[in-house]
Amino acid sequence: MYRMLVVDDEKDIRENIRYLLDWSRYGINQIETAATYEEAVNKALDIRPHIILMDVKLGDGRWGYELVEYLRASGLKAVCCMISGYDEFKYVQRSMQAAARDYLLKPVDVGELERFLERAIAEELKGKLPLQRDDAPDVDPVLKVEYGTLSKITNKIIMIVKGNYRSSLSLVGIGEMFCMSSKYIGRIFLQDTGMKFSEYLMAYRMVQAKRLIETTGDKVAVIAGQVGYTQVNNFYVHFKEYYGFSPTALRDTGEEEGAESGGENGGTHGKV
Numbered sequence: 001m002y003r004m005l006v007v008d009d010e011k012d013i014r015e016n017i018r019y020l021l022d023w024s025r026y027g028i029n030q031i032e033t034a035a036t037y038e039e040a041v042n043k044a045l046d047i048r049p050h051i052i053l054m055d056v057k058l059g060d061g062r063w064g065y066e067l068v069e070y071l072r073a074s075g076l077k078a079v080c081c082m083i084s085g086y087d088e089f090k091y092v093q094r095s096m097q098a099a100a101r102d103y104l105l106k107p108v109d110v111g112e113l114e115r116f117l118e119r120a121i122a123e124e125l126k127g128k129l130p131l132q133r134d135d136a137p138d139v140d141p142v143l144k145v146e147y148g149t150l151s152k153i154t155n156k157i158i159m160i161v162k163g164n165y166r167s168s169l170s171l172v173g174i175g176e177m178f179c180m181s182s183k184y185i186g187r188i189f190l191q192d193t194g195m196k197f198s199e200y201l202m203a204y205r206m207v208q209a210k211r212l213i214e215t216t217g218d219k220v221a222v223i224a225g226q227v228g229y230t231q232v233n234n235f236y237v238h239f240k241e242y243y244g245f246s247p248t249a250l251r252d253t254g255e256e257e258g259a260e261s262g263g264e265n266g267g268t269h270g271k272v
Contacts, residue, residue, distance in 0.1 A: 001027050001028070001029040001030075002026070002027050002028045002029070002030075002050040002051060002121070002125070002127070003028070003029075003030040003031075003032070003047050003048065003049045003050055003051075004023070004028050004030070004031050004032070004049055004050065004051045004052070004053065005031075005032050005033070005034065005040065005043055005044055005047065005049040005051075005052045005053070005054075005078070006018075006031065006032070006033045006034070006052075006053045006054075007033070007034045007035075007040040007052065007053070007054040007055060007058065007064065007067065008033075008035070008053075008054075008055040008058075008083070009035050009036065009055065009058055009059025009060070010055075010059075011035070013055070013083075013106075014033040014035065015033070017031075017053065017108075018031055020108065020110055020113065021110065021113065021114065021117075026117050026118075026121060027121065027127065028051070028117075030047065032047055032049070035059065036058060036059060036060045036062075037058050037060050037062035037066070037067055038060070040054075040058075040067055041067070041070065041071070044071055044076055044078070045074065045076070048076065048078075049076075049078050050078055050079065050125055051078060051079050051080075051081070051117070051120055052068075052071075052078045052079070052080045052081070053081050053083055054067060054068065054080060054081070054082055054083065054100075055082075055083055055084060056082050056083070056084035056086055056091050056095065056103075057084070057086065063094070064082055064084075064095070064100075065082070065091075065094045065095045065097070065098035065100065066098075068080045068095070068098040068099065068100055069098045072098075072099060079101050079120040079124040079125065080098075080099070080100045080101060081100065081101060081102040081103070081104060081113075081116050081120075082095045082100045082102070082103045082104070082163075083104050083105075083106060083108055084103065084104075084105060084106060084163075085105070085106045088164070088167065089160075089164050089167065089169075089173065089177075091103075091163075092159070092160050092163040092164050093177050095163075096156065096159065096160075096177075101116070101119070101120060101124065102116045102119075102159060102162070103159060103162060103163030104116065104162070104163070105162075105163065105166070109211065111141070112162070115138055115139070115147075118138050119138050119147060119148075122138065122148075123138075123148060140158065141204070141207045142195075142200060142203045142204050142207060143193055143195070143200075150192045150193070151188060151192050153178070153180075153185055153188050153189070154188060154189050154192040154193060156178070157174060157185065157189055157197065158200075160174055160177075161200065161201055161204050162204070165201065165204055165205055165208065165227065165228055166226060166227060166228050167228065168228075169201055170182075171185060171186045171189075171197050202238055202242070203242060205227040205228055205229075205238075206227075206238065206239055206242040206243065208226075208227050209223055209224070209226075209227045209235070209239060209247065210239075210243065210247075210250070212226060212227070213247055213250045213251065214250060220232070220235075220236075220247045220248060223247075224236075235247070
């Protein structure tokens, strides 16, 4: 059975995470919470958690990735996942350098959290899920393959996309982060996935957009911005090309679809 520590300075988030999932299904029978860096250190060294869900910015002016580094230096081998409202590249980079295994944006998508847990338990903790789902446990939403079949470099690139898809992303920037040639990591990514990085980034944005359209009441134009588009026309074009139907077709709201025209010459937000 597994122990989990949730670290966030917002009480509502700490408590609400308890109800996001049936944690016992993953063998997690003890969940402790902490609001500050110091409290998290004491709790972690006391209960020795197997899994830690941690906000990237703690309320006492400290950073979650600093806490990850400290705990690892103390010999604690917990699997850490950063949960953050920040989608800035530098936070994803620091989290990876601290050996965090995932970086999820708030509000937390339950499916992504489940995939992190399944990966953590099966690959990091070498355990077996008590109740296996009928579908593959660790499948990328775009590639439809298990992360374990992909190279470490490709998995790191995907982690960066998951934590930063709302902002500008490029292989050049990722290559600089890895101290590797963008052409080299782009070639590995293409060999692993059969997709160019730019194609994967767009597809991931489309998957997230569809989820937001189906689960929120936000206008399509607002959702376009939430997944990295500054031009809603471009978003309509890419969405329809990817799914074969328009974003508003998912709703019976009477939203204006005239934005679909005239966007073919645009591109996604940021260099890809």
